[in-house]
Structures are given as structure tokens and as C-alpha cells.
Amino acid sequence: MFYKISGSTSPDAQTLVLSSGLGGVHGFWQPQLALLEEHFRVVVYDQFGTGASQGAIPAGYRMEDMADELAALLSSLNIDRCHLVGHALGGILGLHLAQRYPALLTSLVVINGWTVLDSQTRRCFKVRQDLLLNSGVKAYVHAQPLFLYPADWLSAHADLVQQEQLQQIAHFQGMENLLHRLHALMASDLSDSLANIVTPTLAISCKDDLLVPWHCSVTLAAGLTNGEHQQMLYGGHAMSVTDPETFNPILLAWLQGFTSPSVTTSSQPSPTETLWPKH
Template identity: 50%
Template sequence: MYFEILGSELPDATTIVLSSGLGGSAHFWKAQLPALTSSYRVIVYDQNGTGRSPADLPSGYSIQSMATELLALLDSIEVKHCHFVGHALGGLVGLQIAVQRPALLTSLVLINAWSSPNEHSLRCFRVRKSLLDNSPPQMYLQAQALFLYPPDWIMNNIDMLEEEEQHMLASFPNKQNLLARIHALSEFDIEASLATVTTPTLVFANKDDMLVPWQRSEVLAGLLPNAELAIYEYGGHASTVTTPTVFNEKLLAFLST
């Protein structure tokens, strides 16, 4: 998989791994990098079958598959301990690693994530799958913005958003890979194992998230033995993009504790 190691080059620098949501791209974290790279060694990557990590995802591809791939990458560059920050699907990967390899994680940050399927999000995923099957890629990308961002943010950032959508259209991902990734996150259920996850965890949620009800973060935090829940009124599903200052300040405060 394509990856980059950014920030501090000090041999004892603390490592942070950033794992993106369904889109899978390292570019998702561009609003966080200036806040993190001055003090931390930061690893970003394009998830398998997305962006600069071309692959044909196999049958039965799962969140556990994604976690195993990332663990192989981190082992190959000799990462022994790290803070893990995951958005949505990336948070599910972090939860799987917390169960599968708990000694690796110093802390875990879960942004608008969940621990088991819910009917609202499943409806949203079915809509996205239908758009992939029955509509041009432009419509999938326009609908994606509706799931990710608050209405006023879209209105106020429309020029930037449309430019970004044109860029994404030029490198639109493999349809079968997208369907496999949507299926993987739709099937993920780790609630029975959450009581074993003792990693210090920040569960970050936004009440205006259209894709994942914020109450799923409340459930997640309630089932984790060592979790802090931070809920914000505004930001949508991709609050790392829409309210980066709020998110970055909370993240840095958590990492420093």
C-alpha cells in the first residue's frame, strides 16, 4: 500500500497513524497535518484498492482484512507503538486492531465511528450502492458530499467542493472495490469484544452527522472500559474537514494527556 511518513525525524518521536474513511485516501487528513507534523511522526496511507494503492479486492473482504493489511505495513516499517486516529471506516479498522494487536496502540481516536450496524446507516449505504450501479460517477460524488458535509458548509464552499469533485472524477475508484468496502463496513460488528479493549480512547461525534447517528458513538463509548466521549453540535460526518480547528484542538489535548 502507498504510504508516507511525515513530520518529526527525531528517533524517539511519537508515531501517529491516520486512517481514512470509505474513500481511503491519505489526502483526507490534509487539515490535520500542520497541527501534527511539528511534534509527531505521522503515517498516512491510501487503503488497499483506493487511490495510489491499486488492487482488486478479494471476495469476503472485511474490516479484519483492512486491519491485517495495515498491521503488515506497520510491521514492515518497524512501528512498535502508535496513536491511532480513524475516521468512520478507519475507526473500525482501529477497533479491530485494538482487539487483534492491543499492545501496538498507545491510544485510539474514533471519529463518527460505530461498533455494530444500524438501520439508518445501512439505508445510506444502500443508496450509495444503488448510485454506483445505476448512476454516473458524478451523481455518486455529489451524493457523497450530502452525506459528509453540513448544508451550509456545502453552500459556502461550493467552488472548492466542485473542483475537488472534478479531480476525484478523473481518478474515480474501481466500482467493485467500492462495493466490497461498503459491504465490509456494513457487516462490521465488534460489540461483543469491546469490553476487552482497554486502550485509552477518544470517541468524537457530531450531532448533525447525516450518515452515522451520533448515538452510535454514545453506545461505543459506553461499552469501552477506558473511553472519553466528545460530542459537538456542528461539523457533519467529516468534521475533520469542516471544523478542523475544533477537532485538532481536541485531538492534541487528548494526545497530550
């Protein structure tokens, strides 16, 4: 598994792991790195079968397998306690990690995640899958920004999006790997076990997310033993990229709430909701 460690070298610095979505690669977190590195020892990685973490993903692959792979990586780095921030698939991975390795996580942030797949998300995934199978990699990559970013942001950043697409085509994770990862994500259902997760968890949603309806995060937070929900009003599915000026302070405020040794799971707030306008 490819990884990078950066940020604070203080012996008191807490470790923060960033886990990306379906794309799987660590570059997704570029808009957050500089800020987080001031406060934490930051670990980013490419999920198995993506980016520089080369390997063939087998049929029958599960989200539990992704959680086990991350746990093994952290063990190899002698990390036995950390915060995890995950976007979509990365957040679902984090929930499975919290369920399987409860002592590993100090806190969890799930960005535009869910308990069980919503019909709207299933519809979007099916469209993307059909594009990949029937029209090929280029068509899949060219359509992807429509599900991630608001229309006005796409219009204002056309050159950046084009460069991003060229990189994604050149370093595509492979059709079988992507489909097996997608099927694992779609099959995940935490409905019967969500209340068993005790890790303090922040679910962040975005009101204009086309791919994952915002109410999925509300349901997720409400079903957790120590869940909290906060909502941004603008930014689309990838609002950490499109509006980091709003997203980053939300994330940092949550993480800094655990810098005191006196903070424990039982002291965390009950599910709440906060709305964050763009400006």
C-alpha cells in the same frame, strides 16, 4: 500500500497513524497535518484498493483484512507502537486493529464510528450503493457531499466541492473495490467483543452528522473498557474538514495526554462526554 511519513524527527517523537474513511486516501487529513507534524512522526497511507495502493479487492473482504494490511505495513516500517486516528471506516479498522494487535496501539481515536451499523447509516449506505449501481460513478460522487458536509458549508464552498468531485471521479477506486469495502464495513459487528478492547479510545461524534447518528459514539465509548466520548455540535460527518478550528484542539489534547511515560491504560478516565460548540 502507498504511505508517507512526515513530521517530527526527534528520537522521542511518538508515531501517529491516520486512517481515512470509505474513500480510503490520505489526502483527507490535510487540515490536520501541519499541526500534528509539529508534535508527532505522522504516517498517512492509502488503504489497499484505493488511491495509489492499487489492487483488486476480493469478495468476502472483511474489516479484519484491512486491519491486517495496516499491521503488515507498520511492521514493514519497523513501527511496533503508535497512536491511530481513524475516521468512520478508518476508526472501525482501528477497533479491529486494537482487538487483533493490542500491543500495537498506545491510543485510538474513532471519529463518527459505531459498534454495529445503525439503521440510519444503513439507509444512507443503501442510497449510495443504489446510486452507484443504477446511475454510475458520477452520480455517486455528486451525491457524496450531501452525506458528509452541512448545507451551509456546502453553499459557502461550492467551488472547492466541485474541484474535489472532479478529482474523485478521475481517481475513483473502482466499483467492485468500493462495494467490497462498503460491504465489509456494513458487516462489522463488535457488539460481543467491544469490552475486550483495552486500548484507551476516544470516540468523537458530531451532533449534526447525517450519516452516523451521534449516539453511536456514546454507545461505543460506553462499551469499551477505556472509552471516552467527546462531541462537536457542528460540522457534519466530515467535521475534521469543515471545522478543523474546533476539531484539531480536541484531537491534539487527547494525544498529548499520552506524551508522559507514566500514562498507562489503567490510568485513563472512565467514559465521559464533552460538548464542543463551533465557537
